[in-house]
Amino acid sequence: MTRFAFSIHATCGPARTGAIEMERGTIRTPAFMPVGTAGTVKALRPAEVAASGADIILGNTYHLMLRPGAERVARLGGLHAFMGWDRPILTDSGGYQVMSLSDLTKRSEEGVSFKSHLDGSRHLLSPERSIEIQRLLGSNIVMAFDELVPTTSTREVQAAAMERSMRWARRSRAAFEGGGAHAEHNAIFGIQQGALDESLRHASAGALIDIGFDGYAIGGLAVGEGQEAMFACLDYAPGQLPADRPRYLMGVGKPDDIVGAVERGVDMFDCVMPTRSGRTGQAFTREGPLNLRNARHAEDTGPLDPSCPCPVCAVAVAGGGSRAYLHHLVRSQEILGAMLMTQHNVWFYETLMADLRAAIVEGRLTVFANDFRARYTRPT
Template structure:
């Protein structure tokens, strides 16, 4: 068995602000820019772990909030850790649980110490502090862990944005101390700080600068894609990434659509996660090089063509639109399985092509061509001769 390597990041090349790199963790390497499929409850919905890996995923995401409630982090640790539990021997990133506490939990009370909340499952009471969040992530055994932060929705008043940003900075320090206390550095794991500041440029810059003074292995941009227009998100990236450490990975949390990712890579982001490709697949929506294709639409009911005959993915290439439309309309489970497979395949293909374009210093050309293909839209309706 090969020796496990500690966390590291190598920036291999750049093309404008777009970056091509490689993250090394105890469970393997992650080629960046990278899309991380979301395995909220220790599973990427409707997919086998082997399928997810075959599509090109180097890392998946697990959710601290959900896993602390069911089956509990202590039980996962007893069963050998999250990698063994979900049969994923590659890199795992866990989020801190903060976003879910703010958005899902009932009757929550936030103060300097942390957040007290009731489970959305059964009303049981729990307390999440920066220290407890790290403790849970250490029990899960993830390779990349996140500080606890406060993520607020937008729009919001500047005073409220600043309060949450300053609290997140204080929680960052506490998260780091707990991470080091529990031996995360010795185990070769990485802890990321999270830039907050809402849609206020100077607060974003201040947050990034203060976090940059702390010894994190990577840095995330949080609190975006929470209700603001895409233009606002991209503007915040334009002011934030230039002041983030250049020699550490940059992770835009909870984003997003293929266009969001393409535009964010152009602004210096290395990592992404989003439930969109899996959730869309379960609701009859396919992502392709032609843009989005709604399989609920009756135009597909007699179309014998696949979603994309040039694709490598069997779900994309080997099943007719008519069949997929039928599965969606009769609510068969196979519909979600095939369309999730297609969507994750497209996301990973897009990231692979982005990496290649950066390596060959033609990212802007690739970006323009890809957006042109999306704008052109899906193929014309099939006409029987």
């Protein structure tokens, strides 16, 4: 079986479509990874996630190390067996959660010590421990441990964090290679840092290439800088990374963010948005987001999106999936509302990725992207 192989099947400008081959299965790119933070893509069963077209999901190192614990998951057969998902899993390194809990953390060259947000217990997350947790979980794509700082930080702070991340990337790679059989069957990605500074990004990319990884992530974006600034960074950042390796934009994002990033050469994405929005009454459609709490939907018998092939929209004409019914469920805080809205949203994202792949193959990505942006308008 293939441990890891990436092939590009077609290009359209900087955009690419292809496949990552791994022992657990094939990942079609550009790919969107639904987020399964704590061993579950919230409100969906694994079979429902797979039916949407998802080839891979993301698991969260920080949350799983705290509950139920990586060692326990390992004793129970690893994350795939634990949650009933037999396709590839990528695990993040925990670096983003560490930044978001900055008031509970202390950073040093060794790693980051922090208090659990659950019970206040003390932990140290180092490159070696992050990789160990991901190995215990049985991750198929392991992420190097990195330090993330806000894009509003001074250049001095950004440079220091990027340089430390590169030192941690080398330690992460060494820890991964020391993982025995797990390393022989799985892959590790490095993470480019440097905020919105092109020279820092270039230096980071060079350091990662020197270490050598199976794929490369673009980190430190989608943290409040806005789409215009993010796209300005993506105009150069993907091109600084090897063309023959997957490029993963971490934590992105909104549908129009994804379309613009694919145009700029990004291959992989993850975001909590489709599931979080589903739980809070927002549905994604080709015409833009819908707020199902809005009274205008109370007697609308149509589907969320007439062009959507998801099971929720497909049954709307027979009842049970109409905007009116979903409006009722959301306003009544019924659990089924969160389930159906999440199912639709995940299908929307995966259908968008399939449409992007087809547009690249057929050489019409620019037309597709411009049409998408023209239709995808204000929330209603």
